[in-house]
Amino acid sequence: LLFWAFQIMGYKVDLLGAHVYDPERKAYYPNFTHLLIRVILEGQTYIVDGGFGVDYQMRQPMELISEKNQPQAPGIFCFTEKDGVWYLHKAKRKKFRMDSENKILCSDVVKNMTCKNIYLFTLQPKTIDDFQPACLQLQTDPNSMFLRKSVCSLQTTDGVLVLIGWVLIETKYKDDMDLVVSKVLTGEEVQKILKERFKIQLDKRFVPLNTCSVHRF
Numbered sequence: 001l002l003f004w005a006f007q008i009m010g011y012k013v014d015l016l017g018a019h020v021y022d023p024e025r026k027a028y029y030p031n032f033t034h035l036l037i038r039v040i041l042e043g044q045t046y047i048v049d050g051g052f053g054v055d056y057q058m059r060q061p062m063e064l065i066s067e068k069n070q071p072q073a074p075g076i077f078c079f080t081e082k083d084g085v086w087y088l089h090k091a092k093r094k095k096f097r098m099d100s101e102n103k104i105l106c107s108d109v110v111k112n113m114t115c116k117n118i119y120l121f122t123l124q125p126k127t128i129d130d131f132q133p134a135c136l137q138l139q140t141d142p143n144s145m146f147l148r149k150s151v152c153s154l155q156t157t158d159g160v161l162v163l164i165g166w167v168l169i170e171t172k173y174k175d176d177m178d179l180v181v182s183k184v185l186t187g188e189e190v191q192k193i194l195k196e197r198f199k200i201q202l203d204k205r206f207v208p209l210n211t212c213s214v215h216r217f
Contacts, residue, residue: 002037002048003015003037006037006039012041013037013038013039013040014037014038015035015036015037015126015127015130016037016047016121016125017032017034017130018032018033018034018035018036018119018120018121019031019032019119019121020033020034020119021117028119028120031134031137033131033134033138034049034051034119035051035131036048036049036121037049037050038123044063046061046063046064047061047062047079047088048062052119053151053155054162055074055160055171055178056116056118057074057153058074058077059072059155064079066079067080074173075090075091075093075173076090077089077090078090078115085122086120086121086122086123087117087120088117088121089117089118090115091114091115092114092115092116093177093178094176094177095177096178096180097181098180099181100181100183148212149164149165149209149210150209151163151164152198154197158174159171159173159178163194163198163208166185166190166210167182167183167185167210168182168185168193168197169181170182190208
């Protein structure tokens with residue numbers, strides 16, 4: 001839809017395919033599964049990503065320039081390039097875990113200004129049909145995270161709201177840190193949160209699922 005909107009507005013755009021980084025294997029997936037949009041405006045190339053979700057979601061288009069820090073609300077993003085392959089990273093930053101009364105429970109200290117790998121891609125244009133095999137695999141493979149973990153992610157004005165299985169995680173961005181509140185929900189609370197916070201109205205009762213551990217979530 002975003003790609004179509006850019007086309008209708010007259011922008012020069014291409015689809016690109018990204019290989020997402022798997023923290024558990026410490027490697028990038030061999031096949032591209034994530035869709036990116038390349039936009040060329042006044043001779044400058046930008047990457048637009050409107051669907052990665054959680055706190056790795058860029059909020060504005062990013063200039064396709066290697067090793068340039070590009071601060072946004074979720075943190076500092078950066079592209080690097082090697083042999084025609086582009087890598088997207090996000091700098092780690094302080095994360096404070098809060099209780100429901102906004103009292104600090106603990107904090108994750110960042111000793112070094114290291115970066116988290118998000119995905120890699122090339123500038124080879126793709127078509128929508130090129131993503132069909134990946135879509136089929138992610139929806140049918142028993143090992144697919146999307147069949148083993150229910151995830152609902154919503155970007156908010158000051159952070160991100162995520163429901164993973166029965167756990168609701170609300171992250172608020174403040175200066176150079178993340179303020180995180182987590183809560184384990186009951187079955188009834190899940191239905192209420194989906195309706196009131198995510199604005200999702202389902203025809204039948206939703207049953208959360210979480211049978212795999214993916215560090216990105």
